[in-house]
Amino acid sequence: MSTRKHTALPKAQILIEALPWLTRHHGKTVVIKFGGNAMIDEELKAAFAQDVVFLRHAGLKPVVVHGGGPQISAQLDKQGLVSEFKSGLRVTTPEAMDVVRMVLAGQVQRELVGLLNQHGPFAVGMTGEDAQTITATKHQPRIEGELVDIGRVGEITRIDTGAIEALLDNGRIPVVSSIARSEDDGHVYNVNADTAAAALAAALGAETLMVLTDVEGLYEDWPHSDEVISRLTAAQLEKLLPELSSGMVPKMEGCLHAVRNGVTTARVIDGRVQHSILLEIFTDEGIGTMVVPDGQGDA
Ligand SMILES: Nc1ncnc2c1ncn2[C@@H]1O[C@H](COP(=O)(O)OP(=O)(O)O)[C@@H](O)[C@H]1O
Ligand SMILES: CC(=O)N[C@@H](CCC(=O)OP(=O)(O)O)C(=O)O
Secondary structure: OOOOOOOHHHHHHHHHHHHHHHHHHOOOEEEEEEOHHHOOOHHHHHHHHHHHHHHHHOOOEEEEEEOOHHHHHHHHHHOOOOOOEEOOEEOEOHHHHHHHHHHHHHHHHHHHHHHHHHHOOOEEEEEOOHHHOEEEEEOOOEEOOEEOOOEOEEEEEEEOOHHHHHHHHOOOEEEEEOEEEEOOOOOEEEOOHHHHHHHHHHHHOOOEEEEEEOOOOOEOOOOOOOOEOOEEEHHHHHHHHHHOOOOHHHHHHHHHHHHHOOOOEEEEEEOOOOOHHHHHHHOOOOOOEEEEOOOOOOO
16 A cells, blocks of 8 residues: 655645746747856756746747857967957957857857757757848947947847747747848847847847846845845836946846837846746746836836
8 A cells, every 4th residue: 555645735836826927928928048157057058948948838939049258258268369348248350250150159059959959849049140130230339438449249230030930930949149240241240149139039029038147136236235136117227227337238238128129027037046047937936137117116
């Protein structure tokens, strides 16, 4: 004879807690930016892939945009090429651009596609060059009033969502590298992955933009305190932007762009926490920083 204790109840409660969230997010597009700094170890990457496939099975439409900043820096270093950032963007010479493209499209994207496809025939890798998904022009930032040449860094001018939408309609998970082609000069440009993810989320009319990074969220008084801002409106974020420093600038500018262009919420969450995507989407207690459009109450 065998007996069974009622240990299943807490597990069932977790599933029941997810029910309203499953209903709410069903059929919705979620753009997930997986930062290079959050890809710390194999276990985390495998958990990331499980979460994304879980979303797909739960009826959401996940789109992955990946980074790879540290991986690019390591490869440039190996090849004896200098790597410098200005205004949070990599100064990208034509030789460095070849490395950026090889690392993002040939290594990081391939690895993520492989991990996702361990669960079924879901992931299809592409770069912004494919089907003119991301078109860019040369970006020339103004630093202390002067226009500065930072090489092959792209500013997005147009997004064509056709290829991504076709993949989503086909039940696939697009995995996008942040590389764009310019229609002005035909060159290939390096686009910050946060910026690319935000632009895609807005163009796709995504419900959520989720940015996975290597901190708990946006710290209020970084680096002096680790108090995370849990929720802020677009207007509150806009006020805060000039005070932010490099890593967070493209992320928070991206979140602002997204919620000002139809995305319901943009979140910055800790990619070092296993299954942070599921915790954020399907449980009552969200983690990290959530940015909401104006008119949704003060934080
Ligand atoms: N206010 C802030 N709150 C949190 N992190 C910040 C803040 N300002 C700057 N940072 C830095 O931004 C980094 C995240 O950006 P980045 O290094 O570009 O990551 P990713 O590879 O995920 O895009 C953090 O590790 C932290 O060092
Ligand atoms: C123009 C620019 O800076 N592009 C980035 C693209 C990769 C990226 O954004 O990766 P993370 O999200 O991991 O930082 C770079 O070359 O590092």
